[in-house]
Amino acid sequence: MPKIVKIFDTTLRDGEQCPGASMNKSEKLTVARMLERLNVDIIEAGFPFASKDDFKGVQLIAQEIKGPVIAGLARAREQDIDAAWEAVRFAERGRIHTFLATSEIHMKHKLRMNREEVLASAVAAVRHARRKTSDVEFSPEDATRSDHDFLCRVIEVVIDAGATTINIPDTVGYTIPDEFARLIRLIRNKVPNIDRATISVHCHNDLGLAVANSLAAISAGAGQVECTVNGIGERAGNTSMEEIVMALRVRKDFFNADTNIHAEEITKASRLVSGITGFVVQPNKAIVGSNAFAHESGIHQDGLLKEKQTYEIMTPASVGLTEHKMVLGKHSGRHAFLAKLTEMGYSLKEEEIDATFERFKKIADQKKEIFEEDLEAIVLEKIYQIPDLYALKSLYVESGTEKQPTAIIELEIEGTLYKDTGSGDGPVDAVYRTLRTITKTQGKLLSYSVKAITGGTDALGEVTVRLQEEDKTFFGHGADTDIMIASAKAYINALNKSSYTNIGRQK
Numbered sequence: 001m002p003k004i005v006k007i008f009d010t011t012l013r014d015g016e017q018c019p020g021a022s023m024n025k026s027e028k029l030t031v032a033r034m035l036e037r038l039n040v041d042i043i044e045a046g047f048p049f050a051s052k053d054d055f056k057g058v059q060l061i062a063q064e065i066k067g068p069v070i071a072g073l074a075r076a077r078e079q080d081i082d083a084a085w086e087a088v089r090f091a092e093r094g095r096i097h098t099f100l101a102t103s104e105i106h107m108k109h110k111l112r113m114n115r116e117e118v119l120a121s122a123v124a125a126v127r128h129a130r131r132k133t134s135d136v137e138f139s140p141e142d143a144t145r146s147d148h149d150f151l152c153r154v155i156e157v158v159i160d161a162g163a164t165t166i167n168i169p170d171t172v173g174y175t176i177p178d179e180f181a182r183l184i185r186l187i188r189n190k191v192p193n194i195d196r197a198t199i200s201v202h203c204h205n206d207l208g209l210a211v212a213n214s215l216a217a218i219s220a221g222a223g224q225v226e227c228t229v230n231g232i233g234e235r236a237g238n239t240s241m242e243e244i245v246m247a248l249r250v251r252k253d254f255f256n257a258d259t260n261i262h263a264e265e266i267t268k269a270s271r272l273v274s275g276i277t278g279f280v281v282q283p284n285k286a287i288v289g290s291n292a293f294a295h296e297s298g299i300h301q302d303g304l305l306k307e308k309q310t311y312e313i314m315t316p317a318s319v320g321l322t323e324h325k326m327v328l329g330k331h332s333g334r335h336a337f338l339a340k341l342t343e344m345g346y347s348l349k350e351e352e353i354d355a356t357f358e359r360f361k362k363i364a365d366q367k368k369e370i371f372e373e374d375l376e377a378i379v380l381e382k383i384y385q386i387p388d389l390y391a392l393k394s395l396y397v398e399s400g401t402e403k404q405p406t407a408i409i410e411l412e413i414e415g416t417l418y419k420d421t422g423s424g425d426g427p428v429d430a431v432y433r434t435l436r437t438i439t440k441t442q443g444k445l446l447s448y449s450v451k452a453i454t455g456g457t458d459a460l461g462e463v464t465v466r467l468q469e470e471d472k473t474f475f476g477h478g479a480d481t482d483i484m485i486a487s488a489k490a491y492i493n494a495l496n497k498s499s500y501t502n503i504g505r506q507k
């Protein structure tokens with residue numbers, strides 16, 4: 001029997017922490033529902049002490065999600081731990097995850113604490129957490145750059161204080177597989193009470209080794225892996241959940257290990273997280289990239305036609321990737337529309353069904369065939385977007401070989417209609433300059449990308465933008481059969497997120 005490695009998903013905490021990936025409460029709950037369908041073992045839902053919104057998001061997830069353990073992160077301080085517990089206490093099973101750095105660099109420069117002080121604080125934090133719950137995880141932050149003897153000592157005392165999971169973070173993505181495996185073995189051999197805790201690993205991807213390091217740690221005895229959907233996270237990201245899950249599944253013969261994950265939900269989860277955060281998945285990304293199962297070369301195609309296993313180590317269906325299938329058309333009624341959304345895992349409220357159905361009908365008039373991906377885009381656009389301060393009323397763009405691109409835009413801002421005209425270097429530039437004039441904003445466009453959601457010239461175009469406003473980055477997302485409209489919607493979506501953050505409105 002393969003050993004089961006627990007999947008601790010931190011998309012909503014470490015993933016959400018990276019610049020531009022912040023989600024509102026309802027978006028977080030949607031991602032949590034997806035993680036529930038994936039059957040992850042633990043959802044780290046946030047850092048409750050960090051902000052009121054974070055607290056409320058974790059609390060909502062703890063109340064709504066059944067099955068996975070719900071964890072809240074806390075520094076090794078009583079107020080943090082109290083907030084984490086208050087947020088997760090209504091979960092079927094709640095976990096407090098507390099952490100304190102143990103490397104010389106962090107202790108000296110960040111914490112300004114000596115070793116004895118760190119030991120005492122770690123023990124006090126775990127004891128405090130244990131008074132609230134029997135499920136306590138401790139992370140010695142920057143473990144891979146910590147002195148080994150000291151690290152082992154910290155682990156031993158926090159287990160004695162009641163920690164049930166010991167997480168070994170490679171906080172700065174510094175370690176390499178052999179070295180990390182050796183560290184896990186050292187901990188197993190040197191810490192006398194280690195059999196009273198599960199060893200977890202938490203790797204960052206600064207050297208592109210997060211998945212390899214996590215797999216090496218599993219071979220060396222780790223029983224839990226911390227990871228995120230699409231590998232999103234601080235800097236170069238965290239261990240990618242889909243890669244760990246499929247590496248273990250496809251190479252069960254090698255690892256003799258597996259997870260509880262329902263892998264057929266992976267593609268949907270990847271699209272949902274990408275759609276909500278605006279983090280586009282690179283085409284060549286393993287498992288979930290758009291080219292991950294595309295075979296271009298003639299030799300490969302020929303081999304595949306003769307026998308799939310020649311060039312395919314897993315089937316697209318095993319990760320839930322199906323051919324673009326026409327699912328609905330312009331004659332489909334509300335009943336068929338709702339049945340399809342339910343099958344896709346969305347449970348919408350009556351007013352949400354009205355809004356999405358109305359949008360579906362409009363798109364179905366413009367494009368003959370509606371695919372699952374189109375429905376996902378509609379739900380993302382209509383339901384998981386924040387309330388609008390700015391709403392696009394009309395857009396007219398002129399461009400051509402002999403004409404300077406010009407845009408005329410009407411925008412509604414809190415009930416008042418504003419209209420302006422502007423020109424630019426290209427049609428998108430003209431649209432964005434005009435939007436900046438009307439909204440009196442100065443945002444800097446960091447990136448712009450457009451892709452067709454499905455095939456065909458009548459496909460929905462999906463535009464994603466990254467906009468920098470002062471020191472914050474906001475993602476915007478828009479879909480339409482007309483890419484100029486999709487471009488305007490994406491920019492307006494980013495502006496709405498920015499205004500939503502600035503004035504603290506919350507759904």
Ligand code: KIV
Nearest residue numbers: 099139141142169171
């Ligand atoms: O990377 C890290 O060290 C963390 C800890 C809080 C586990 O995210």
Ligand code: ZN
Nearest residue numbers: 014171202204
């Ligand atoms: Zn981390």
